[in-house]
Amino acid sequence: MDVLGGLLVVAGAAFLLLGGLGLVRMPDVFNRIQAGTKATTLGTLLSLAGFAGLQPDWTLKLFLIGLFVLFTNPLSSQVLARAAHRAGAEESPLTTVDVLNDEQGK
Amino acid sequence: MSHLLPWLTILLCIAMLVAAIIAIRGLSSPIAILAAGLVSLLASVLFLILASPDVAMTEAAIGSGLTTFLFFFILGRVRSSENDGGPA
Amino acid sequence: MIKRAVALVLLLMLGGIFATLMLGYTPDSELNLTARYYAERTAADLGAANIVTAIVVTYRGLDTLGEVTVLFLSASIVGLVLASNRRPALRVRTPVGELLTTGARFLVPLILLLGVYVFVNGHLTPGGGFQGGAIIASGVLLLLLADPLRHFSHHVIATVESLAGLFYVAIGLAGLFLAGGFLDNRLWPIGTLGELFSAGAIPLIYSLIGLKVGAEFSSMLASLSETEEL
Amino acid sequence: MAELLINLAAMITGVAFLLALWRFFAGPADADRVVAFDVLTIIGITGIVFVAFLEGRGIYLDVALVYALLSFLGVIAVARYLERGL
Amino acid sequence: MAYIAMATGFLLVLIGFYGALTQRNLLRMIVAFTIADSGVNIVIVAIGYMRGRTAPILDATVSAAEAVQRIIDPVPQALVLTAIVIGVGITALMLAYAYRLYERKHTLDIAKLTDLQG
Amino acid sequence: MRSFALLFLTLFLFWVLLNGSLAPDVLVVGAAAALIIAALFPKALSALTDLRPTPRALLTAVAYVFYFLKELIKSNLAVAAIVLSPNLPVNPGIVKVRTKLKSQMGRMLLANSITLTPGTLTVELAGEWLYIHWVTVDAPDIDHATASIVAGFERYLEVMYG
Numbered sequence: 065m066d067v068l069g070g071l072l073v074v075a076g077a078a079f080l081l082l083g084g085l086g087l088v089r090m091p092d093v094f095n096r097i098q099a100g101t102k103a104t105t106l107g108t109l110l111s112l113a114g115f116a117g118l119q120p121d122w123t124l125k126l127f128l129i130g131l132f133v134l135f136t137n138p139l140s141s142q143v144l145a146r147a148a149h150r151a152g153a154e155e156s157p158l159t160t161v162d163v164l165n166d167e168q169g170k
Numbered sequence: 171m172s173h174l175l176p177w178l179t180i181l182l183c184i185a186m187l188v189a190a191i192i193a194i195r196g197l198s199s200p201i202a203i204l205a206a207g208l209v210s211l212l213a214s215v216l217f218l219i220l221a222s223p224d225v226a227m228t229e230a231a232i233g234s235g236l237t238t239f240l241f242f243f244i245l246g247r248v249r250s251s252e253n254d255g256g257p258a
Numbered sequence: 259m260i261k262r263a264v265a266l267v268l269l270l271m272l273g274g275i276f277a278t279l280m281l282g283y284t285p286d287s288e289l290n291l292t293a294r295y296y297a298e299r300t301a302a303d304l305g306a307a308n309i310v311t312a313i314v315v316t317y318r319g320l321d322t323l324g325e326v327t328v329l330f331l332s333a334s335i336v337g338l339v340l341a342s343n344r345r346p347a348l349r350v351r352t353p354v355g356e357l358l359t360t361g362a363r364f365l366v367p368l369i370l371l372l373g374v375y376v377f378v379n380g381h382l383t384p385g386g387g388f389q390g391g392a393i394i395a396s397g398v399l400l401l402l403l404a405d406p407l408r409h410f411s412h413h414v415i416a417t418v419e420s421l422a423g424l425f426y427v428a429i430g431l432a433g434l435f436l437a438g439g440f441l442d443n444r445l446w447p448i449g450t451l452g453e454l455f456s457a458g459a460i461p462l463i464y465s466l467i468g469l470k471v472g473a474e475f476s477s478m479l480a481s482l483s484e485t486e487e488l
Numbered sequence: 489m490a491e492l493l494i495n496l497a498a499m500i501t502g503v504a505f506l507l508a509l510w511r512f513f514a515g516p517a518d519a520d521r522v523v524a525f526d527v528l529t530i531i532g533i534t535g536i537v538f539v540a541f542l543e544g545r546g547i548y549l550d551v552a553l554v555y556a557l558l559s560f561l562g563v564i565a566v567a568r569y570l571e572r573g574l
Numbered sequence: 575m576a577y578i579a580m581a582t583g584f585l586l587v588l589i590g591f592y593g594a595l596t597q598r599n600l601l602r603m604i605v606a607f608t609i610a611d612s613g614v615n616i617v618i619v620a621i622g623y624m625r626g627r628t629a630p631i632l633d634a635t636v637s638a639a640e641a642v643q644r645i646i647d648p649v650p651q652a653l654v655l656t657a658i659v660i661g662v663g664i665t666a667l668m669l670a671y672a673y674r675l676y677e678r679k680h681t682l683d684i685a686k687l688t689d690l691q692g
Numbered sequence: 693m694r695s696f697a698l699l700f701l702t703l704f705l706f707w708v709l710l711n712g713s714l715a716p717d718v719l720v721v722g723a724a725a726a727l728i729i730a731a732l733f734p735k736a737l738s739a740l741t742d743l744r745p746t747p748r749a750l751l752t753a754v755a756y757v758f759y760f761l762k763e764l765i766k767s768n769l770a771v772a773a774i775v776l777s778p779n780l781p782v783n784p785g786i787v788k789v790r791t792k793l794k795s796q797m798g799r800m801l802l803a804n805s806i807t808l809t810p811g812t813l814t815v816e817l818a819g820e821w822l823y824i825h826w827v828t829v830d831a832p833d834i835d836h837a838t839a840s841i842v843a844g845f846e847r848y849l850e851v852m853y854g
Contacts, residue, residue, distance in 0.1 A: 070493030077500035079768060080531055084507030086775040087527055093519045094825045095784055096511075098813050099771055100523050104530045105808060106768045111497070111534050115541055118490065124712045125549040126537070132556040133533065138807040139361040140526055140560035140567075145815045145825065146355050147567035148519040155784075174498050175542055178535070179575045181502055183582040185509050190586055190609050192513065194593035199601060200518055200569060204525055206605045207562050208512070209586070211555075213612050215532055218539050218551055220579055220619050221629045222651045223384035224310045227376070227551045228658045229615075231392035234529070235399055235561035236475065236662055237608065242565045243482055244669045245601060246574035248676045265595035269588050276584040285576055285624060286647075293647040297630070301638035309630040309645070313652040325656045332663035339670045352573035356817045358564070360800040365557075367729050371703050372557055374725040375710050376550070383547050384631065388659045389554070396558050403564055406573065451638065455717045471659070478666050485673065547631055553710075 069117025076111030101141040305448030306457040319441030337481040362404030369397035377468030391471025410480040419473035529559040579620040586613030600682040622650030756848040767810040785829040798853030
């Protein structure tokens, strides 16, 4: 159980690292939000599961924390993405299509 | 395993100093405010390392939402003639 | 330029003072006299598991009353300073997206309940009235972010605030007559360490402080939100 | 074994923290820094759970709970400011 | 750890004061003040920290009997707790005054504010 | 009335989870607090508000959780593949898709799920239209994009919320 928990924590940390790496490497704001949200959400959830394995007494609290992360993290990312788009954030030259830009007449 | 905590402290302290310097020398006002918010969020983790969960919770509850919001609210109100002074 | 040089010189002097303070500092290895008293007596005398709470609410209860008053004063002054230009109807430049409104409607009750949890359990877990009040104000803040034109009733906020304050002082006075002194928590038996209904009046007092602090922060937010865009 | 794994995880999380911090420091636009801020707060939640585990105190998790539920408010405030809604 | 935290706290105070003294924008002076505020809080909490001890909350891990040997000094924490809350009140007050000032003079730049004089 | 009761139930359940105890004093305080908060926010939503009270909906909810976790892990492996490959094979763009969901809670869950799954991020939600940022755009027109992004989750959420 301890080893399994430890492995889960390491996997979570690896996903967090992936999120950080994506944040540094991706070309524009939207892609960075993508990498940031997904990888860090899964990373946090996995670490919390791992700690629940290491300390079974804490499972309930860790579950609640995971639930909150699951709801608040995508919400803040979406609001931020909308704001970035409205504020006219620069898109990477690789961008192929942007329906929203065309419709808002920018 | 407690030898990890000093390293964590050092990491947090470096990050806080970097954020504080951004807050002072940063280019734009929103980033300065955001950096100040980051200082208080990291301070909350530091308080937890210093074994004061009460203080850490206060800092997390207040530093994350309330203070940042107050600053951005006033900044949004006075936005029209943005004279971003910066250091003299 | 001269200003900056003067600032640097001042800061160098201040830094020197700080450095000598740091060099002269040796950490204690034993608790000092006051802390030892609190550590030894809190559990037996007051029945509170969180010693910081015991200090804030009971041992230094009068100071906390003063602090809440200072906060009340600063909230009132913020209201007063911003009072002259209240406009009923403002417009928002960018409407709020549906995602944020739905998210706020979903999350606000949970945030408020978390605030209640934090201040009701102030004597057992980290947290208490000040943290709980700040969390409740954060719930109000999320409402405000999701609907910038929302109108908060100053009347209700003021009523909650003053009722909480009134009961706080009343319990303090009751302590003077029924127990050992002003704000003494031993109005009724202190119960078993670690249960929710323990530590005498501490959960009640801290809940009242929580409501009062929450109302004060909310009133600051409400008076700010009614200002006009310049 | 578990101890080794925890050490490894702490190191990896530290590197992730530094990467996000770099993005906060360097990010060309305001929005980039806000994304970095968001990621830093989420890594902070894991950090708090780490501290709770290392100190062996379950009650520290309450702080993580508050942190998880409130840290997104700052990001939303900034976002509303950026889209000129505040 | 206490030393590292204390040094950081002092440095934050210095950085905050430097910012408050050299900034020209009133809003950013207030930001600098809040940083100095956090610095002071960190210093006070760091003074109360003792190596190898834990938080002053009694539960299954720390019983009431062994509290004296196991917990750190709770007094600085109670002090900082109130200081943080008051700090927000002060910040809100400063921001309200800044808003009023902007309403009158239509600038937050210190140099321009002193030039205009009424 | 129904939404009030459901909100109360959700809050009460949350309270019990938070405290992790079933002592009578905890339950009394929790019931009082949940009652007051539910009375203060008649407009508030809970995850149960629009949920259809049929056994089928509940079973679908359980299935949905597993489907979502599977997609979440798949999405992270996809992001990993993109981030770790040296030449960043991205082809980003913003596309428009349509949803059939009417309930607000269902739409929020849909948006959140889309944000957390392979290469997609909800940018804006306006009426029945969702604007989605897609890291690797395969099909820019509405129908294809709807089929490949929304359909999977909608199948479950439609049964749950309608």
